Amino acid sequence: MMSREELFGEDGGNGTAGRAAEPGESVGAAPANGSPPRGRLVVRLDPNRIWRWHLWLLAEIDATGRYHVAVDLSPAGPPLPAGLRLLLDLERLVFRLRGEQAAEPLAAAAIRHAVPLARASDPSDLVLDLSGSASQVGGAVLRPLFDGAASENVLLERVMEPALLTLTIDGSARAEVARPEIAGRPVLTERLNNAFCTLLGLCLRALRDGPAPEAGGTAPSLRALGNSELTAFAARAAQAKVTRWLTKITRDAPRWRVGSRRARSEDLLARTLKFPADGYHLLPDDGRRFYADPFLLHAEGTTYVFVEEFPFDTQKGIISVGTLDEAGRISRLRPVLEEAHHLSYPHIVEHDGTAWMIPESCNSGQICLYRAVRLPDIWEKVAVLVDGLDASDATLHRQDGTWWMFAAIRERQGSRNDTLRLFTAPELRGPWTPAPREPALVDATSARPAGNLFRMDGKLWRPAQDCSRSYGGALSLCTVDRLSAEAYGQTRVTTIEPRTPLPGLGLHTLNFGQGCEVIDVVM
Template sequence: MRDAGKQASKPLRLALVYTPGIALTDAQAMLIDRLSASGEFRLVGKLAGQKPTAMQRPPFPLRWVLAAERYIMRRRIAAYDTAAATDRLAELSEISHDSARPAYDVALALSDSTLAQEQLQQARVGEVSVTYEGSATPDWIGTCRTVFTAPNVRVDIVLRAAGKSSGRTLRRAAYNPKPGAVLTGAFVAEKTVLLLLRTLKDLQSNPDLSQDAAEPLPPGAPSGYADLLPYLASFLSTACERLARRLPGKLARPNPTWRIMSGASDPTDITLRDAWDLPNNAYFMADPFLFEHDGETWIFYEAMGPNDSNGWIEAARLGEGTLSPSVVALKRPYHLSYPYVFRDGNDIFMLPETQQQMRLEVWKAKTFPTEWELHATAFEGEYLADSSLFRAEDGQCWLLTNLSDHYAFQDHSSELYLFAVDGPDLTTIVPHPQNPVVIGSDVARNAGSVIRTEARIFRPSQNNSFGVYGYGLNIMEITRLDPVAYEERLVRTFTPKDKPGSIGLHHLHMLRDRYVIDWCTTTPDR
């Protein structure tokens, strides 16, 4: 990443590659609206692209199944108003092909139509397009098998330059599939808007980004007759499972619930088989955080009963495999979770998740641990999840949070945002220029506050794969953090295989060498 002094000051000039006569999709319209509203990009014209060589179509029965699925799911996908983007595209002038000099920086392919080689000569950088599991369109007709068999749906942002027969991947992200091909296609198409904007922003600040590009995913073969019955079986199984959870009384399947285990280890050497399960002080115990006060170790966690819709925060003293009786630390008329408790100066604060209130709340302890007063609020009207504050070595305070920048699909697992703040007062909030700093359902969502050792800093993150929220845990090492760049790398991954009897792991917190992790089970009386 180039330093701040070398960042480009001029907006990136974009030409939109479109398919004449084809209406814009919701995601395409959203992208055009975002580009038009941003000062980092300038739409200079449009070009009619060439349709790719026709791929083999799936058999009619599978196309009929997906068409029926689209009809059933149409009310679950909020429609986006495409009128403004359609007018904006119509207003753009057609770019002539006879110019020998670059007329724009990047050609942005809105669909599977792309530029011919002679057209690419006019693009200073090249043509940027999107592939979904190697396919040029997100309709999932050719890749619906991935919805139930692959851990995630992979999306590539591909750059194709003049004189090159194939493209190179600038960015790749993985997204957690939804129940069914139609919902997954619409969800991933919406999420790709942010991925594209982030990639274009990178090109705007660093035109040499393409030099580090990777090989794109190979195109997948279209689904055939052999995929029809497995797809139907998986879709119906998922639908029946969700229905069973809503049935009353003894007919209902047991809902998954969360428990907490504890152990002692270095963050890079945790072995879950050595951990011990803590007593069940509540029916549902999740998002555990450790805090030391007056020589005692406390554990704060989200608590719920079997029939509760809103969670609250409980606290208990933690011993060697034991818990004291819990006390209610904070309870509100709305849902509370992720009770990150920290000390700043002489004061103790809690930063619970309060997305139901559409804002971030900071609570200050009056009488620890049961009396708290509202200290500050921020991000009014926005959906935030799993937020945490920490100070860097230079004293700068940072806020890591999962914002849901969405239209049809509210999702907190796919993007991580970073802000420079003044501390728990939250009177000064400066967004990081690389926001969102991490993209992808398998790595982006916070799974606890940062973990510090003498020379390293780690961020626990959720691995939301196989269509399962809280499927697994990652430990990411933050390798660069400053006002210009944020970088991290994967160090460890935990899955249910590491904890026999579990179906999910999704939160980790450490206090020195002591850790707590929550894990999911379908046997609440365990």
């Protein structure tokens, strides 16, 4: 078998991918061109628990060119409960889920037709054990853990409760912890899709970086999953569907509201971590739209407040602007930017004497830069900073001459609410390139941006959305401990939830400056 250095290189797995073996060439032999040979990978799967995401994973592993893959289907465990399969089928009809789903149960024949089966006599360089089996596996083994347990039933329990779930890869040289969004999605299929797609990414990165020297071990046994749990989840999902339907047809449904106030530095929410006793001035609406995502810009003695305006009739966001008076109230808004697609989160940057805007436009698959031709109402699109990416809430920060972009991204059938990606550029207009170690963070409690980064008491802080219970359910304040091309690190210091004197169901934006503070809250 190949050594770790031969398979993963001295850089721990970041070397050039290998190529397929030529006819007559032995598997694992060094290719003539000097590139690393393919390793021999065995993926262990329970034939009674095959999901669509397993096929996607095998295809993506093959596409890396790093491994020759074979599948071991010998560790057969208890089948999925019949009630679970029925519930997933019903959701396809009720929620109109079209196309392939990561959380789609398949017959074992789908795997047999796609990938060669492993033979007991064949040696392997690495085993990726997705079976949850308690049997001992020799050699280097990577194994996903769900809240520290190898049983997939732990994942199923968490998505039905719902509860925060922690995913890791045991045996990996890459110490990565992921906390996917679960509770914010009322449909079981969507919850499982996100959890499985997060797990798929974890597996690929663990395979890229290779196993830790001590990789191996025994997995705990499976716990049975009862049909009563499935019935309870189905009832909650049905209630959630009714609630969403009522939300669309009634003007009294919860909606986002923008709050503003004048505030001294020592009274800012980011410093006191509690809402002011006299509250905020709430921006009124006419019941036919909501306002959210407030950003501030102070220019020529005027404080502008840019927001997302979302008319219920069009179901498409536009960017509007108002001004802040001496009392901290926002004037009547007027539209300033509209595109054929949805716009929101009007992040404002001042640079070289010019105001720039990077609004969210995830439906277009682009992150675009706009320049203020005339403040505050004429904006010109001048560049596409990132193309071909489903990204939300892009937020820029400049440090030591380098521009950094923080963006929530959605990959495969995952969620934008739990995955943070970083990009860097030498200039505002680019070129923008992804930071090497991606994603920077997978954590529903503190990944998605929630406003401008700021410095306070000698530290760099980043507001983030806490989507662990619902989208924009609360606001996390995090210190950025490390920001470099090699690594990103942050510490979630506290989470602020809407409460008296500003009760609500969620809080997901915070910005301040020039003696002003703006937030938004679901009420």
